[in-house]
Amino acid sequence: MTEQVLAIDFGGTKVALAxxxxxxxxxxxxxTVRLDTRAAEGTAQVVARALAAARDLVADPVAVxxxxxxxxxxxxxxxxxxxxxxxxxxxxxxxxxxxxGVPLAVDNDVNAGAAAELRWGALRxxxxxxxxxxxxxxxxxxxxxxxxxxxxxGAAGEIGYLRDAPGAAAFADGRAPLxxxxxxxxxxxxxxxxxxxPVTAAELFALYSDPAVAALLDDALExxxxxxxxxxxVLDPQRVILAGGLMGAAEHILPRVSAALARAxxxxxALAAARxxxxxxxxxxxxxxxxxxxx
Numbered sequence: 001m002t003e004q005v006l007a008i009d010f011g012g013t014k015v016a017l018a019x020x021x022x023x024x025x026x027x028x029x030x031x032t033v034r035l036d037t038r039a040a041e042g043t044a045q046v047v048a049r050a051l052a053a054a055r056d057l058v059a060d061p062v063a064v065x066x067x068x069x070x071x072x073x074x075x076x077x078x079x080x081x082x083x084x085x086x087x088x089x090x091x092x093x094x095x096x097x098x099x100x101g102v103p104l105a106v107d108n109d110v111n112a113g114a115a116a117e118l119r120w121g122a123l124r125x126x127x128x129x130x131x132x133x134x135x136x137x138x139x140x141x142x143x144x145x146x147x148x149x150x151x152x153x154g155a156a157g158e159i160g161y162l163r164d165a166p167g168a169a170a171f172a173d174g175r176a177p178l179x180x181x182x183x184x185x186x187x188x189x190x191x192x193x194x195x196x197x198p199v200t201a202a203e204l205f206a207l208y209s210d211p212a213v214a215a216l217l218d219d220a221l222e223x224x225x226x227x228x229x230x231x232x233x234v235l236d237p238q239r240v241i242l243a244g245g246l247m248g249a250a251e252h253i254l255p256r257v258s259a260a261l262a263r264a265x266x267x268x269x270a271l272a273a274a275r276x277x278x279x280x281x282x283x284x285x286x287x288x289x290x291x292x293x294x295x
Contacts, residue, residue, distance in 0.1 A: 114131060
């Protein structure tokens with residue numbers, strides 16, 4: 001019987017699981033399941049349902065890769081304040097107990113997305129790169145030597161905490177100032193206040209012909225482009241990849257970032273959209289599981 005690996009992606013609103021044959025060279029899991037998380041569910045219930053679904057998918061995986069929002073540090077999930085019960089959750093230990101001695105890797109979802117692009121996508125063969133995920137939140141992954149750099153505390157690339165204005169609130173104030181200016185959730189909040197009705201970030205981009213909406217979006221895109229350019233000056237990447245849910249508006253985002261890179265960076269990197277969108281963290285978890293199985 002073919003040995004199989006298991007991947008699990010814990011997202012804010014869903015859990016995704018996938019199984020693939022150990023040794024596969026393609027990003028094509030042959031069995032994928034998605035579980036919507038329920039508003040009334042506690043963290044323990046979410047994890048328990050995910051583990052039950054995992055057992056239904058594969059009885060004896062030879063390796064398990066897991067991605068999660070937040071940062072995994074000292075055996076717990078940190079920097080995950082938006083989902084009750086997740087910040088401080090000792091997820092690696094819970095998973096290790098559930099899977100016994102099976103090799104296990106747990107990483108941040110944005111790092112996992114970058115790993116998927118490195119193995120199968122737009123970063124394949126690239127040594128130094130910047131992967132920026134602009135979705136509900138805002139974060140990046142830094143790539144050097146063809147590998148994602150975790151940082152001293154696993155928090156490299158947490159750019160949502162950057163301060164972009166004098167006197168801006170900071171992490172110590174319980175804030176993520178850049179994420180509050182640029183992310184999909186920020187645009188939805190600001191757009192809803194502007195229009196006096198609930199709108200999503202995607203709906204805002206569809207209203208670009210409205211001068212007030214265009215001004216809001218242009219301001220956010222200017223901040224994003226400036227941030228990517230500044231990070232590129234620091235890292236000197238070969239390639240910059242933009243990923244995440246807001247890339248549905250790539251025709252508005254890519255030209256702005258490209259212009260900022262050309263103007264501000266001494267050696268401008270190539271710029272592209274990510275190959276993978278919705279399944280990037282899951283595929284990154286799968287890549288980690290495949291690496292463990294091959295070790």
